[in-house]
Amino acid sequence: MDRRVYASVIVMGQMRVTTFNLAHTVESAQPLTFFGDERGDGKGMTYTHKNSMIEVVQKGSLLDYRAYGNIKGPELRNEVIMRFGLGDDMARIYKSIATDAFMKKAIDSYSGLRITRNDPWETALCFVISQFNNVKRIRGIVKGLVASYGEEHSFLAGGAQLRFRSFPTPESLAERSTDDLMRHGVGFRARYIKKLARECSESFDLKRIEGEDYSKAKEELMSLDGVGDKVADCILLFGYGRLEAFPTDTWIKRIVEHVYFKGRKRSIREIHEFAEERWGGYAGYAQQYLFHNARINKLGKVLR
DNA sequence: ACCCAGGCGGGCG
DNA sequence: CGCCCGCATGGG
Numbered sequence: 001m002d003r004r005v006y007a008s009v010i011v012m013g014q015m016r017v018t019t020f021n022l023a024h025t026v027e028s029a030q031p032l033t034f035f036g037d038e039r040g041d042g043k044g045m046t047y048t049h050k051n052s053m054i055e056v057v058q059k060g061s062l063l064d065y066r067a068y069g070n071i072k073g074p075e076l077r078n079e080v081i082m083r084f085g086l087g088d089d090m091a092r093i094y095k096s097i098a099t100d101a102f103m104k105k106a107i108d109s110y111s112g113l114r115i116t117r118n119d120p121w122e123t124a125l126c127f128v129i130s131q132f133n134n135v136k137r138i139r140g141i142v143k144g145l146v147a148s149y150g151e152e153h154s155f156l157a158g159g160a161q162l163r164f165r166s167f168p169t170p171e172s173l174a175e176r177s178t179d180d181l182m183r184h185g186v187g188f189r190a191r192y193i194k195k196l197a198r199e200c201s202e203s204f205d206l207k208r209i210e211g212e213d214y215s216k217a218k219e220e221l222m223s224l225d226g227v228g229d230k231v232a233d234c235i236l237l238f239g240y241g242r243l244e245a246f247p248t249d250t251w252i253k254r255i256v257e258h259v260y261f262k263g264r265k266r267s268i269r270e271i272h273e274f275a276e277e278r279w280g281g282y283a284g285y286a287q288q289y290l291f292h293n294a295r296i297n298k299l300g301k302v303l304r
Numbered sequence: 305a306c307c308c309a310g311g312c313g314g315g316c317g
Numbered sequence: 318c319g320c321c322c323g324c325a326t327g328g329g
Contacts, residue, residue, distance in 0.1 A: 029310060127310080128311095128312095130309095130310050130311085131309095131310080131311040131312060132308095132309065132310095132311050132312075132324075132325090133309055133310080133311090133325095133326085134308075134309035134310085134327085134328080135309080135310075136309090136327090136328075137309075137326070137327065137328080138309090138310080140327090141326095182325085185325080185326060185327080186325080186326090187324075187325030187326055188312095188323090188324045188325050188326090189312095189324095189325080190325090192312085225312090225313085226311090226312070226313090227312085228311060228312045228313080229311085229312090230310070230311060230312090231310090231311070231312085234310075247310070248310095249310040249311075250309085250310075250311085251310065252310080267318095267319080269318095291310070295310085300308095300309095
């Protein structure tokens, strides 16, 4: 494994934020939950972006950020704004989706939770691993893959040496055997991961998805092995910022059935139709508040 | 010992 | 289409 060593290159800045809550955002099972590192008090975190390590700390309405790596100030600022969805107009979004008491309460409880924007490949890998799995284990598996297959970087920061590994590339995973991957606890997902890595490094251009409309993009993502309806929506929401995507997992299905259909069973397709009709272009935000609220309060068991 | 976890692919009627 | 099954693994 080659290693890159750089001299101290630290860029930092600060910005004012409103209706933003770093802890809720990072704890709501988005990609940053899986590959980022939250600070003990929940007010700060670090994550890797390309070949840089970025640290973000929230102090009320101020967001401090700094990076170790080859990234310039303006680019870093844009990265932070993009990553944490700080360009989203929350007043407008809340007004649009808070049309009932249940949603109002979820928004009130977790105000400032944002949809993060992440690299499509990184998002795809995280959510292929997420299937039939739990958040804690997903996190462990993703971090294990980063630790084993990510390129190592080293910086001198205030006399101390800071080391981290960037997110593994499709190429780096494509060349591993499924047995290698299995050793990281990925289980039956090993062949999905290997095929995904190979396709993304050889034939499937994740970039081209950007220009396509929602259903076409989803259809193409679902052509990947191990990417079904739910994972495709996660990739579209967290990897491409398609806020109309409504990932429908078991939690969301139960919650929607309980709150909006008097407990009657609905198919995934019916739930999608309902979400589009009710929440339209911001269905992804509605989904994230429903999901986080349900998971934190363990509503899954209550509704079963 | 069980049960479940941000599902998916394949096979069947 | 809808339904059912198996699937690796570790924590509660």
